[in-house]
Amino acid sequence: MTWEIVIGIETHVQLATESKIFSNAPTAFGAPPNTQASVIDLALPGTLPVLNGQAVQCAIKFGLAVNAGRRDNIARRSVFARKNYFYPDLPKGYQISQFELPVVTGGSVTIYVDGTEKVVTLTRAHLEEDAGKSLHEGLDTPDVSGIDLNRAGTPLIEVVTEPDMRSAAEAVAYAKALHAIVTWIGICDGNMQEGSFRCDANVSVRRVGAPLGTRCEIKNLNSFRFMEKAINYEARRQIELIEDGGKVIQQTRLYDADRDETRAMRSKEDAMDYRYFPDPDLLPLAISDNDIAKVEAVMPELPTAMAARMVADLGLSDYDARLLTQSRATATYFFGLIEKCPGQTKLAANWITGELASQLNRDSLEIDVSPVGFIQLGNLLNRVADGTLSSKMAKEVFGYMWAGELGGDADAIIAARGLKQVCDAGAIEKIVDAVLARNEKSVAEFKSGKEKALQALVGQVMKASAGKANPGQVNDILRNKLAG
Amino acid sequence: MTILDIAKRLAGREVSAVELAQDTLGKISAQRDLNAFLHVDPDLTLAEAQRADARREAGEAEGGAKPLLGVPVAHKDIFVTRDWRSTAGSKMLEHYVSPFDATVVTRLREAGMVCVGKLNCDEFAMGSSNENSAFGLVKNPWDKTRIPGGSSGGSAAAVAAGIVPAATGTDTGGSLRQPAAMCGITAIKPTYGRVSRYGMIAFASSLDQGGPMAHSAEDCALLLDAMVGFDPLDSTSLDSPEAKVPVWRVFSEQIASKCPPNGEFAGLRIGVPREFFQGVNAPTEREQSLFTHNAVSELVHLAIEAFARRGATLVDVSLPRTNLSIPTYYVISSAEASSNLSRFDGMRFGHRAKHYRDLGDMIAKSRAEGFGREVQRRILTGAYVLSHGYYDAYYLQAQRVRRLIADDFQDAFKTCDLIMGPVAPTTAWKIGEKTTDPVAMYLEDIFTLGVSLAGLPGMSVPCGFDTSNLPVGLQIIGNYFQEPAMLAAAHRYQQLTDWHLRIPVAAT
Numbered sequence: 003m004t005w006e007i008v009i010g011i012e013t014h015v016q017l018a019t020e021s022k023i024f025s026n027a028p029t030a031f032g033a034p035p036n037t038q039a040s041v042i043d044l045a046l047p048g049t050l051p052v053l054n055g056q057a058v059q060c061a062i063k064f065g066l067a068v069n070a071g072r073r074d075n076i077a078r079r080s081v082f083a084r085k086n087y088f089y090p091d092l093p094k095g096y097q098i099s100q101f102e103l104p105v106v107t108g109g110s111v112t113i114y115v116d117g118t119e120k121v122v123t124l125t126r127a128h129l130e131e132d133a134g135k136s137l138h139e140g141l142d143t144p145d146v147s148g149i150d151l152n153r154a155g156t157p158l159i160e161v162v163t164e165p166d167m168r169s170a171a172e173a174v175a176y177a178k179a180l181h182a183i184v185t186w187i188g189i190c191d192g193n194m195q196e197g198s199f200r201c202d203a204n205v206s207v208r209r210v211g212a213p214l215g216t217r218c219e220i221k222n223l224n225s226f227r228f229m230e231k232a233i234n235y236e237a238r239r240q241i242e243l244i245e246d247g248g249k250v251i252q253q254t255r256l257y258d259a260d261r262d263e264t265r266a267m268r269s270k271e272d273a274m275d276y277r278y279f280p281d282p283d284l285l286p287l288a289i290s291d292n293d294i295a296k297v298e299a300v301m302p303e304l305p306t307a308m309a310a311r312m313v314a315d316l317g318l319s320d321y322d323a324r325l326l327t328q329s330r331a332t333a334t335y336f337f338g339l340i341e342k343c344p345g346q347t348k349l350a351a352n353w354i355t356g357e358l359a360s361q362l363n364r365d366s367l368e369i370d371v372s373p374v375g376f377i378q379l380g381n382l383l384n385r386v387a388d389g390t391l392s393s394k395m396a397k398e399v400f401g402y403m404w405a406g407e408l409g410g411d412a413d414a415i416i417a418a419r420g421l422k423q424v425c426d427a428g429a430i431e432k433i434v435d436a437v438l439a440r441n442e443k444s445v446a447e448f449k450s451g452k453e454k455a456l457q458a459l460v461g462q463v464m465k466a467s468a469g470k471a472n473p474g475q476v477n478d479i480l481r482n483k484l485a486g
Numbered sequence: 487m488t489i490l491d492i493a494k495r496l497a498g499r500e501v502s503a504v505e506l507a508q509d510t511l512g513k514i515s516a517q518r519d520l521n522a523f524l525h526v527d528p529d530l531t532l533a534e535a536q537r538a539d540a541r542r543e544a545g546e547a548e549g550g551a552k553p554l555l556g557v558p559v560a561h562k563d564i565f566v567t568r569d570w571r572s573t574a575g576s577k578m579l580e581h582y583v584s585p586f587d588a589t590v591v592t593r594l595r596e597a598g599m600v601c602v603g604k605l606n607c608d609e610f611a612m613g614s615s616n617e618n619s620a621f622g623l624v625k626n627p628w629d630k631t632r633i634p635g636g637s638s639g640g641s642a643a644a645v646a647a648g649i650v651p652a653a654t655g656t657d658t659g660g661s662l663r664q665p666a667a668m669c670g671i672t673a674i675k676p677t678y679g680r681v682s683r684y685g686m687i688a689f690a691s692s693l694d695q696g697g698p699m700a701h702s703a704e705d706c707a708l709l710l711d712a713m714v715g716f717d718p719l720d721s722t723s724l725d726s727p728e729a730k731v732p733v734w735r736v737f738s739e740q741i742a743s744k745c746p747p748n749g750e751f752a753g754l755r756i757g758v759p760r761e762f763f764q765g766v767n768a769p770t771e772r773e774q775s776l777f778t779h780n781a782v783s784e785l786v787h788l789a790i791e792a793f794a795r796r797g798a799t800l801v802d803v804s805l806p807r808t809n810l811s812i813p814t815y816y817v818i819s820s821a822e823a824s825s826n827l828s829r830f831d832g833m834r835f836g837h838r839a840k841h842y843r844d845l846g847d848m849i850a851k852s853r854a855e856g857f858g859r860e861v862q863r864r865i866l867t868g869a870y871v872l873s874h875g876y877y878d879a880y881y882l883q884a885q886r887v888r889r890l891i892a893d894d895f896q897d898a899f900k901t902c903d904l905i906m907g908p909v910a911p912t913t914a915w916k917i918g919e920k921t922t923d924p925v926a927m928y929l930e931d932i933f934t935l936g937v938s939l940a941g942l943p944g945m946s947v948p949c950g951f952d953t954s955n956l957p958v959g960l961q962i963i964g965n966y967f968q969e970p971a972m973l974a975a976a977h978r979y980q981q982l983t984d985w986h987l988r989i990p991v992a993a994t
């Protein structure tokens with residue numbers, strides 16, 4: 003019997019608000035330690051939390067985005083609760099979160115793995131505050147830990163899925179899709195290095211058809227690559243453990259990227275009792291129709307709707323439309339590009355999902371920082387459209403543009419490198435005649451029915467033209483001559 | 487002397503704010519034995535008084551504006567202040583100085599009051615006798631062998647002893663009303679949410695309310711008017727139209743309205759809860775015994791009859807869950823306290839143990855050393871009732887009963903305008919008498935807890951003295967936002983009596 007991996011993901015999405023969730027201290031990343039902590043973030047005696055309306059708007063936006071724009075998953079009344087535990091970077095001795103009544107219940111995220119569509123159901127999403135950071139390294143005094151409370155009180159939504167995913171690839175696809183949604187609707191900057199998007203994966207294994215196995219939670223996965231490796235390692239560990247006659251113990255585990263393994267952090271037995279109870283300092287969060295309507299008014303078009311529009315209005319394939327709406331930056335790039343070269347939607351789509359995507363991938367770059375912007379690429383594609391460049395030549399020019407040659411100006415590169423395609427029939431005929439004269443053997447082979455011989459002749463002509471001859475024309479002229 | 491008397495003298499330039507401040511500072515040192523004050527700083531106070539005089543010179547008090555300008559006040563040490571240390575009566579905060587002022591402190595300063603220092607109280611406002619202060623107990627000015635009540639014991643003693651005409655206090659389960667009763671002064675706990683909690687060191691967030699303590703109802707109305715109002719820094723602060731009705735103006739209109747001779751209270755329906763007098767549903771002999779303290783019952787009865795003789799109608803009402811208010815209150819308030827006091831971990835401020843093994847040990851030792859026994863008892867109780875497996879049986883159940891208790895009051899208010907009864911079952915007891923028996927101490931709060939749980943306004947008004955010459959307080963309970971009506975009824979009663987003007991012999 004085969005094993006099945008079962009995965010559920012919890013994601014902490016840091017909201018891109020200007021100030022903290024319960025104080026007016028700024029949320030900007032990277033400030034000197036403890037310079038962005040107000041008396042409220044420090045939990046000084048007598049301070050009280052006041053909810054940041056911007057954070058609530060982010061939660062509403064998220065609720066709408068994962069529910070195809072419908073309102074029914076947004077709680078009209080949700081409750082903030084205190085999660086009580088002592089930790090040096092938790093100033094109040096409790097975290098304000100939501101427990102029994104979260105702000106968003108339900109919704110879903112659609113993922114694609116190997117061309118197959120799958121819907122991951124969301125259990126809930128709740129608002130909460132982040133803790134500060136403990137710093138154990140880089141301090142002037144040895145053997146001393148520091149506390150930085152700049153992050154304390156930063157607004158988060160924690161998004162929890164059902165255990166719907168069945169492979170590390172699905173889990174990563176979900177995480178990427180969620181990342182795309184939250185950055186698309188502008189509630190999160192998506193910066194994983196800075197901790198703006200952090201995933202915990204709940205992993206268990208079972209024989210196909212058996213009830214759910216005991217799960218382990220892998221904490222703080224802050225890159226998609228580590229997530230995939232960590233889940234694969236953890237699933238393998240559990241399977242080997244069971245096959246060796248052992249039992250999985252419910253644990254929290256940490257992924258060590260250097261050793262590519264997960265290690266036990268704490269087990270359920272020493273799980274803390276958080277003594278959750280409704281926070282008496284905050285009234286229940288009431289969200290009215292009017293509050294939702296205000297958010298709807300500023301809600302951007304969602305990726306699925308935009309993709310449908312691309313298919314209907316621009317004649318793109320479902321596949322291309324989906325790729326082009328993978329991120330807001332990709333869609334922006336696409337629309338910028340087709341504005342630059344009208345009527346070339348298919349060419350534009352192919353270039354973004356093909357050559358551009360693979361170059362970006364090779365250099366580990368995001369599209370919004372692409373060395374070749376959509377205006378530059380548009381200039382290049384216009385030269386393909388008007389026949390100046392063959393697509394092979396265009397790729398060559400693109401390579402020079404990527405390297406920054408001549409400021410990435412396609413026309414300047416074409417001129418400087420003499421890469422103009424030869425379309426003059428007379429000029430091509432001269433080369434063809436010369437080639438035919440030199441290759442009697444191939445000509446004879448072709449005439450005796452060997453179609454392959456034609457390709458050899460085309461190759462010779464292209465070579466003789468230094469690659470500049472229009473390949474279509476070369477083909478036509480050759481066939482004409484050989485037929486004659 | 488009442489605030490209104492002082493205000494008249496200030497307005498007539500018979501006395502300056504500086505002279506008043508100097509006089510008050512003198513009284514503070516003369517009556518140091520009461521241990522009512524924790525922090526005094528003459529330079530700060532005199533500077534504030536000079537500013538008040540300058541404001542008067544600048545015309546701020548013209549035409550009766552700013553009646554509190556130049557009047558001395560002292561704050562319970564639960565309110566944080568930038569200028570004075572703020573200890574909450576705890577060793578945990580012995581040296582703590584807040585970088586900001588509580589909203590109440592700011593508002594009274596804006597009204598022109600001159601702060602003369604910070605007042606002793608039970609540690610983190612937990613107690614009914616002021617014996618739980620880390621800085622020593624407070625003595626009752628009427629009998630220095632007795633407690634002043636708590637937790638606002640320092641505030642009550644300072645006003646009763648004539649040191650200050652006004653003090654701030656806080657009330658979570660009776661901490662304004664009970665010490666006011668035991669010290670023979672007037673105090674009002676407003677409707678929950680009327681006075682900002684920002685800058686009040688939290689005990690139980692859903693119950694804590696600040697309020698004024700003074701000699702007369704009229705003074706309390708003036709002070710309350712300056713304290714109330716929406717505060718954007720407190721999410722539970724009320725911003726409704728009822729909360730915006732000005733206390734002093736409505737109070738003034740009500741006391742100015744004409745009434746028939748000997749009919750000051752004509753039309754007023756006073757609900758008298760039978761459970762406050764008979765103790766019929768007291769489940770134990772021990773609780774029953776509290777109700778047999780006849781002096782309090784008798785004097786409160788006489789006071790209520792005085793209202794009836796002047797036109798009020800007495801209505802028999804029932805608050806059937808009065809006895810349940812004690813366990814309900816101690817579950818909810820302790821649960822909230824256990825969480826509210828978690829921030830005192832020795833990390834960022836407050837007491838930190840000198841010797842410790844590791845982080846956990848540091849937090850544990852700092853808290854064990856910094857908190858007194860009663861505070862620790864409440865934290866443990868609170869952590870217990872919130873813990874897994876007990877939450878439903880204790881905390882949730884208590885929340886349900888809390889709702890029922892509030893409903894009982896609403897039922898009673900269907901047939902009456904105000905409810906009256908005793909503030910506490912007994913008068914001030916001897917120092918040390920109940921310290922070894924926390925439950926006996928908790929039972930003392932039986933008449934005030936329900937009001938707190940329901941979030942209603944409650945007052946304590948002096949209504950006589952027992953045979954040991956110890957003051958007794960009449961509790962006046964109003965429906966939400968009825969503070970002006972309560973204060974007006976109390977004021978008219980005080981026009982007919984002089985209990986509130988009596989001064990302990992030692993203070994004269």
